Amino acid sequence: MEHANTAQLGRGPVTSSDLRRRQNGRLASIGEPLPIGMRGADAGGREGRSEAPLPLILRRVHPLILLSTVLMCLATGARAQQSSTATYSVTFQGNWTTASTPGGVVGGAHFTTLIGAVHNDQVTFWESGGTATAGVERVAELGSTGTFKSEINANSNAISVIEQSVSGGGTGSATFNVTVTSDHPRVTLLSMIGPSPDWFVGVSGRSLLNTQGNWQSPIQVDLFPYDAGTEDGTEFSLSNPATSPQGVITSIRGTGKFSNVRMARLTFTLQSAIPPPTPPPPPPGGGGFGGGGGAPRTSAPSAPRNLTAVGGDGEVVLTWEPPLRDGGADITDYEYRVDR
Known part of the structure; x- marks a missing residue:
């Protein structure tokens, strides 16, 4: 400037x-x-x-x-x-049951590797109503994380990549640590609902600071399904034509295969915080x-x-x-x- x-x-x-x-x-x-x-x-x-x-x-x-x-x-x-630093334990808990998909749980139901970033408020990697990037598209359609990881690494507003596998099928879980700072207090994550055309769960730009600038704990975020707007299809399957022209990311909570019951939950628990020197x-x-x-x-x-x-x-x-x-x-x- x-x-x-x-x-x-x-x-x-x-x-x-x-x-x-x-x-x-x-x-x-x-x-x-x-x-x-x-x-x-x-x-x-x-x-x-x-x-x-x-x-x-x-x-x-x-x-x-x-x-x-x-x-x-x-x-x-x-x-x-000067920035303070905090470390959180993050737990992802899947809840893909007949309560969340009343028509039944498809064979091989699972959540793919969680991928995301720690960042500030100057970047939005995905949002409802926005157009999915190539990286978000590959996560939502295939569970592939490489392209999205490259997008994160190329953005100066992100300070770290989060990548964590999820084991245990549709009710699988994962626990891992994330370090954030008061300058970069936001977390973005997403995981494919697999198998599906381009459906995923995630959180976009969730700040771990409250309005007073203090670290919050615990934080629970219920996750509901989104359609990435990149592939057609209404069934839990991978072989579908591309959406043309590309649509936008849309919540599909309470529509089609999904009820209003959460598909998963993220819990952030503060482990330690270091004030600025x-x-x-x-x-x-x-x-x-x-x-x-x-x-x-x-x-x-x-x-x-x-x-x-x-x-x-x-x-x-x-x-x-x-x-x-x-x-x-x-x-x-x-x-x-x-x-x-």
């Missing part, structure tokens, strides 16, 4: 009282107290801190002076959002690189990339891209310096 500051052009020399910042809808001059979290800068080269992408406004800057003016945007040692107090005068306060970095971040300036209509718009290296913590603000 590009960040942008704006320098307005006029006449006359730059003075410290002419450098202003806009934050929360107001302008703050260098000569007055700045809002918390801001530091100003003046034309003599003293540095300031800008929470990008807030506008930086330079008034009464002569165009010729602008040519010799350098704006340096340096990533500072902003606070890192307490950062050391900042040294006098601020902490970290750049004096921005918060937890120190292990190294200085690299400079922002591709700094450009575009002039027109009495303004110069500066844009840049975030640094490639953050120095070990999230970058939340930038330092600037104006030299004459």
Whole structure:
């Protein structure tokens, strides 16, 4: 994402009282107290801190002076959002009985290997009403996990793959551990109802945190059947034509072969939780690189990339891209310096 500051052009020399910042809808001059979290800068080269992408406004800057003016945007040692970690024991319990499929339980009834991910809220691997990916299609039709695993590994919002076999037929079970973090507290899982055209059970993006940000336990999630929308068929069989055009993922609870009784259940039980580490107090005068306060970095971040300036209509718009290296913590603000 590009960040942008704006320098307005006029006449006359730059003075410290002419450098202003806009934050929360107001302008703050260098000569007055700045809002918390801001530091100003003046034309003599003293540095300031800008929470990008807030506008930086330079008034009464002569165009010729602008040519010799350098704006340096340096990533500072902003606070890192540290994450707590929790380990859960997860139990999958199948419930494929005549109560869930009143027409009978087909011979060879089983649930295929559970496959899924630990991730954040920036990705949805499957959802009711959405179109199944190739990976979800192969799980739902064949119980094959490889393609879906590749989709998970290719997504930067997932931190781990979950893969666990289920033994014991339609009432089979599996127990395994899952580690989540407060930054990545969500779990997605699915398993084919086998044999079937493209039917499966699963959970999509279930957060293990409550609304207060605390780990929940125990959590029980009843699983009901879904149709992946990729293969035709109304019987418990594998040989069916593809759905053309492809449909969407749809709940088939209480329709066709299925009653309103759950097909399976997932239970999440908290085993342990590690709170985030307490950062050391900042040294006098601020902490970290750049004096921005918060937890120190292990190294200085690299400079922002591709700094450009575009002039027109009495303004110069500066844009840049975030640094490639953050120095070990999230970058939340930038330092600037104006030299004459």
